[in-house]
Amino acid sequence: MAYQVIKMYGDFEPWWFLDDWQEDITAIKEFQVYEDALAYYQEEWQSLQEQFPKVNSKSNLMSAFWRTDDQRWCEECGENLQQYHSLLMLGNWQELPEDLQDLDFEHRNAEGIHPSCSIKQHNTLS
Template identity: 35%
Template sequence: MYEVIYMKADYEPWWAFEGWEDHILERVSFEKEEDARLYLDNRLTEFRRKFPKEESREDKFWAFWSVKEQCYCESCEDDLQIFHGIIWKTIE
């Protein structure tokens, strides 16, 4: 089984900090790898059109962002970047 996960947080998806799953906005599962890859490719294309910045890791994590999208952190008294993360996950 395969999953494509979309999360939105003030850190990139490869960090997977405790509670990262609370930031999931969409989780789509597939039985066939080719269906999952097609969905992943479509989502990546969509995000590349929407966000000017992109970084990826290990061919399974993608982060997209715009410097205009930030949130204020009261505890650190600073603006934090918001990241839109895509995660490719294989479930055995």
């Protein structure tokens, strides 16, 4: 199995997997060994936590970091959309199975803002 550690920047937290979620990818690093991917994820997670005051991080190794003043205006839906710096780890581009998830990364000091942008459609990984 190949493991991807992915950085994203966009309107939604990474676990939503909207139809165009891959358009928000800013960086991908791929690993063949789970422990190497996890170590890299941990380094990136720590760096993002130091940069951004708000965090919502899940045991499935998907995390969102943000500042409340980092928003963009959406013309299509007529509202400000919170912008998230996201980090996620996938296996073969799929959510990791439960036995590879890590409770040490489950951390939350805020809830993200979930706007009802009418142009985005919810999807799941396939």
